[in-house]
Amino acid sequence: MIVTVLPGHIADIARIEKARFSTPWSEEGLSFELTADYARFLADVEDGQVRAYGIFHVFGDEAELVNIAADEEYEGCGLGRALLARLIDDAAREGVRSVFLEVRRSNLRAQGLYRSLGFENIGLRPGYYNEPKEDALLMALSI
Numbered sequence: 001m002i003v004t005v006l007p008g009h010i011a012d013i014a015r016i017e018k019a020r021f022s023t024p025w026s027e028e029g030l031s032f033e034l035t036a037d038y039a040r041f042l043a044d045v046e047d048g049q050v051r052a053y054g055i056f057h058v059f060g061d062e063a064e065l066v067n068i069a070a071d072e073e074y075e076g077c078g079l080g081r082a083l084l085a086r087l088i089d090d091a092a093r094e095g096v097r098s099v100f101l102e103v104r105r106s107n108l109r110a111q112g113l114y115r116s117l118g119f120e121n122i123g124l125r126p127g128y129y130n131e132p133k134e135d136a137l138l139m140a141l142s143i
Contacts, residue, residue, distance in 0.1 A: 002042055002045075002082065003045050009043050009053075010027050010034075012043075012050035013050055014027045016050065016070070017069065019071070022131040023131055033055055038057050038059060039066075040063075040087060040091065041054075044070075044082065050071070052074060053068070053069065053083070054067065054080070054083040054084060055068070056091060056099075058096060060095075061095055061097040062098050063091045063096045063100070080113060084114075097142065098142055098143065099119075099141040100138065100139070101119065103137050111137065114141075115139075119141045120139060121137050121139055122139060122140045125137075125138055
């Protein structure tokens, strides 16, 4: 079930962050997202356990996908797609017209997901990522 993230979900999300990203967010950073009025922080939770999560930042009629990930055990099950679709729908209801994101140039799986939901490549950010150093593709979706 997709729910708004609560403080009790942060430890699970931090665990997923550490497993999935070379520079994971801290529990403190994740907790801050719960209080930021511009953040939309959702998770797929089953039996009290976070299986996937996503964070949007909304500023007027624009939003940015800040982070999205699924627990490795649930990768490829469609949880990320469902979360992202819900975040986009929620943002559209708030008046968002454009959604932006950055993705590692080598992350073809994520790029495929984003393209399947209507995102298009609009630019390149050289050396955007660290550990390892890599370019980011900038993608956008018009709602």
